[in-house]
């Protein structure tokens with residue numbers, strides 16, 4: 086609380102100083118957070134029509150942007166002289182602070198562009214932003230001068246290929262870029278230095294359809310005279326050499342790793358030189374003897390050729406690389422934060438079992454790797470097994486996560502890295518490069534007796550590094566723990582796609598992602614990640630319109646299983662991106678995919694309904710009929726499709742009609758108006774009908790009351806799976822039963838979130854409500870039951886978007902004051918700016934404080950309804966119940 090307070094104090098002092106400064110300058114505000122393609126000063130983008138956004142910072146109340154003008158120039162000087170040569174939008178009357186490029190000039194590859202914003206507020210003040218920049222990567226395929234290369238081996242050959250090329254530089258360098266794609270993953274070195282903090286790059290895609298490439302600024306790494314590039318390639322999902330349930334070993338794109346790399350060096354005299362991968366590059370194998378995304382890395386230090394990625398290395402024994410055909414049709418710039426090491430974790434304990442086995446407890450479950458430091462004799466091997474649980478004898482248990490992995494290589498097991506010492510007499514440091522694991526415990530087995538301590542091992546929490554946008558805290562420590570565990574599970578499931586779990590599957594299960602989309606976008610700035618992943622849906626779609634339950638997928642998971650509830654991600658996620666960011670690009674891009682998908686579903690209707698697919702997955706005791714849940718999500722698809730068609734100015738009539746018809750069918754088949762019950766009356770069945778707005782108006786309260794009765798009759802215990810976890814708490818709160826929802830949220834006996842994070846002491850959310858030893862198929866790090874975190878923001882803090890004014894242009898603040906809670910504090914850095922909502926009880930009153938960011942408006946539900954503009958507001962609400 087104290088550190089929180091001091092944070093607010095500092096922020097307050099900063100804003101006061103800012104306000105004094107701005108007033109002194111005669112300005113009320115200034116423009117901040119300028120972004121292009123939702124990235125700050127991006128280096129390698131390839132959008133033909135980039136998007137721009139900005140925010141304002143001010144202490145003033147009711148600040149509104151009335152108009153803006155966006156200007157783009159090919160140099161800073163031109164902008165400063167007010168001569169934007171690329172584009173100057175008209176002065177647009179608008180309160181939204183985002184704009185899509187609509188100029189006539191086409192952007193050129195490799196060029197840097199400069200932009201600024203002129204804005205006018207509601208008091209006719211004029212503001213000018215600083216100048217920001219964005220740099221184009223490669224807009225045309227013909228811009229690539231490099232060739233794809235590989236070595237002489239085939240896909241079954243195990244050691245990772247290394248590539249190197251040396252080259253001289255004679256002139257002064259102004260700037261230099263590396264454009265690189267390496268399948269499955271690359272590690273790039275220049276003059277022996279690893280480039281970038283990215284791990285497991287490029288992101289996972291359907292490699293035969295689209296591949297991502299990454300732009301690195303390599304200016305500081307090059308030197309005058311001699312230089313050397315070195316690249317190592319890992320297999321990743323491109324070349325899975327072991328069998329797992331999802332047929333990656335049979336992927337249609339599977340092949341020996343390959344590389345495309347182009348360095349573009351611009352000299353101070355304006356000339357440009359490119360160093361490009363081709364058959365003059367040399368290749369060999371080295372210490373990376375094996376790698377598999379599910380099992381891990383094997384590295385034999387004895388095979389290291391010292392200096393292989395540096396100048397002066399004698400590569401005469403290396404072979405020449407082989408030029409090969411383009412492995413895919415499309416090369417796409419990776420426009421999202423990379424996978425990075427976000428936190429280093431010190432083990433809390435280490436326990437030895439004899440002279441050769443040590444078991445580490447990292448104290449928390451997370452995704453990533455370990456850095457292992459050790460000194461020892463040449464040839465000593467260390468086998469690091471990673472798991473989430475311990476056996477009764479204290480050794481690592483992987484029985485809950487190894488069920489779908491069927492390795493054929495001797496000794497290969499899930500989540501296991503093997504290091505062999507070079508034996509230099511000095512400390513050797515190992516860090517796997519081409520896999521990641523989900524774990525809390527690490528068991529290290531050494532081939533020689535050894536004494537290990539906590540100093541030898543460091544945990545590396547690693548995931549796609551999205552910026553945290555939300556914070557939630559309240560007087561109930563259990564809810565705070567649940568919020569933390571949800572974040573930990575969400576982070577653990579971000580590896581260039583949103584995944585189901587970081588250990589067993591690492592798959593982009595579609596329903597897992599759509600039920601988690603609100604907690605995702607409230608806690609993290611996720612638009613780039615989801616835009617990339619929605620592009621994967623386009624590549625995933627089959628000719629007949631079908632999409633698979635895991636995306637990407639080469640062939641597995643199509644057909645009537647998993648079905649419409651899972652596939653609904655195709656509609657729900659673009660809609661969420663629109664609601665949270667006010668940005669419709671994904672809807673535009675995916676619209677034809679959605680149409681084709683609905684055309685594919687239509688012939689599968691029976692009596693107007695869909696009778697297949699997974700439903701309320703991993704429900705506790707009560708199953709909700711799958712034909713009901715499938716048809717409800719089918720209805721939701723049409724409802725959203727109608728919205729999208731209207732938004733894009735297309736004819737939406739047929740979609741509205743179909744949505745209305747489906748609603749009627751669902752009500753005819755599943756609703757008993759006399760009892761107010763849907764389907765078999767489970768918590769999920771009732772809450773889903775309310776959540777999807779299926780219930781005829783006059784019955785809404787009756788259905789809500791039934792939901793309350795069902796929950797109260799179950800002693801306020803939850804009884805649902807993934808669909809219920811998204812809907813029950815919200816619907817209880819929405820229709821007047823906040824106390825029921827609260828009681829359910831703070832349970833600590835099974836089944837409950839508290840059972841996981843309190844009773845069991847997990848730092849993450851599990852996959853199933855209870856874990857039995859026989860039920861091996863359950864991870865301890867799934868995020869799909871985590872929507873309770875969104876509920877904390879939406880209901881307890883009351884922060885909500887307004888569908889009619891997306892992108893938090895208008896904000897709904899509607900907190901619910903659960904009796905047991907003393908205070909709540911939440912903030913959310915929306916695309917419009919920082920929203921804050923906090924309340925606390927004081928005697929018979931509740932003091933509510935709300936901050937609305939500059940440029941936005943809000944409806945605040947306190948003692949009554951208030952319509953406000955930007956600023957900070959305080960309300961005293963009488964809570965005397967007598």
Ligand code: BGC
Nearest residue numbers: 585586590594596597647699
């Ligand atoms: C995954 C889930 C997924 C489900 C669907 C599981 O194995 O881990 O998260 O949604 O399968 O069948």
